[in-house]
Amino acid sequence: MPKARVYVTLKKSVFDPQGRTIHEALRSLGYEGVADVRQGKFFEVDLGPMPAERARETVEEIARRVLSNPVIESYRVEVEP
Amino acid sequence: MGVVVFPGSNCDHDTEHVLGEVCGHDVRMVWHKDSDLSDLDAVVLPGGFAYGDYLRTGAIARFSPVMKAVGEFARRGCPVLGICNGFQVLQEAGLLPGAMLRNRGVKFLSLPVHVRVERADTPATTGLAPGTVLTMPIAHGEGNFYAAPEEIERLEGEGQVVFRYTTKDGRLDPDANVNGSANAIAGVCNAARNVVGLMPHPERASEAELGSAGGRLVFEALARAATRVAV
Numbered sequence: 001m002p003k004a005r006v007y008v009t010l011k012k013s014v015f016d017p018q019g020r021t022i023h024e025a026l027r028s029l030g031y032e033g034v035a036d037v038r039q040g041k042f043f044e045v046d047l048g049p050m051p052a053e054r055a056r057e058t059v060e061e062i063a064r065r066v067l068s069n070p071v072i073e074s075y076r077v078e079v080e081p
Numbered sequence: 082m083g084v085v086v087f088p089g090s091n092c093d094h095d096t097e098h099v100l101g102e103v104c105g106h107d108v109r110m111v112w113h114k115d116s117d118l119s120d121l122d123a124v125v126l127p128g129g130f131a132y133g134d135y136l137r138t139g140a141i142a143r144f145s146p147v148m149k150a151v152g153e154f155a156r157r158g159c160p161v162l163g164i165c166n167g168f169q170v171l172q173e174a175g176l177l178p179g180a181m182l183r184n185r186g187v188k189f190l191s192l193p194v195h196v197r198v199e200r201a202d203t204p205a206t207t208g209l210a211p212g213t214v215l216t217m218p219i220a221h222g223e224g225n226f227y228a229a230p231e232e233i234e235r236l237e238g239e240g241q242v243v244f245r246y247t248t249k250d251g252r253l254d255p256d257a258n259v260n261g262s263a264n265a266i267a268g269v270c271n272a273a274r275n276v277v278g279l280m281p282h283p284e285r286a287s288e289a290e291l292g293s294a295g296g297r298l299v300f301e302a303l304a305r306a307a308t309r310v311a312v
Contacts, residue, residue: 010182014227017183017261066144069137069173071180072227 126167168278185261244268
């Protein structure tokens with residue numbers, strides 16, 4: 001039963017207003033050493049009884065077509081057999 | 082004319098009201114599972130929160146059956162107008178450039194803004210003089226227009242920027258660009274110039290009783306463009 005994890009993050013070149021707000025909040029809480037915060041999304045995808053290599057291909061496709069928007073986001077996929 | 086209704090659209094009836102009651106056109110609602118647009122001269126994707134804006138604004142709605150039909154409608158050169166969430170759906174569908182980031186100040190913004198018409202050669206601005214300033218409300222959390230710098234340069238070069246946030250007298254001002262959009266972009270069109278999206282809500286500013294009737298000009302422009310295609 002392969003399980004996949006998909007991480008979707010804003011591209012480095014894209015300003016992240018939420019990350020900025022969290023970063024400012026952390027500084028006001030005294031975490032002066034925090035240099036930056038970027039917010040992203042995390043998905044767990046259960047692929048049921050799917051062969052591992054097909055699972056990776058499928059999740060890559062899902063991440064590219066649906067879970068991320070290529071204009072602003074990039075993604076990373078991890079598949080657990 | 083058709084007004085597309087997704088689950089979670091909430092400006093669909095306001096848009097129908099303005100197109101039908103205020104402007105006097107034949108309007109029908111188009112359910113998101115419909116895929117026949119052959120009787121229509123123009124299609125409007127209204128504002129709201131299609132599919133609850135889950136995942137990203139417009140990200141689920143773009144896979145609705147109607148969006149395949151809207152894509153074909155657009156490829157035939159027919160006018161398509163996306164308002165607010167409808168704009169975001171068109172971006173997700175790849176029918177309009179760019180993407181929306183969270184507003185610069187993170188907050189949901191609901192307030193009247195001034196936008197300057199940049200181009201008259203689109204269905205939303207036919208017959209409007211460039212430089213005309215329209216006052217319309219915005220109501221969005223994700224309206225901060227983004228595209229990569231080289232893409233912004235291309236859009237500007239091709240004249241695909243249709244509306245820009247300005248002051249009341251049409252001047253660019255960082256304070257007028259309330260959501261932080263790149264180049265103060267409030268509306269764009271596709272390369273073929275028949276698909277237009279804008280973040281402000283013309284349907285909420287189409288009758289003087291509502292404080293501004295400037296939005297009506299957008300629907301009247303759309304009607305003129307629709308007639309032109311139909312003829």
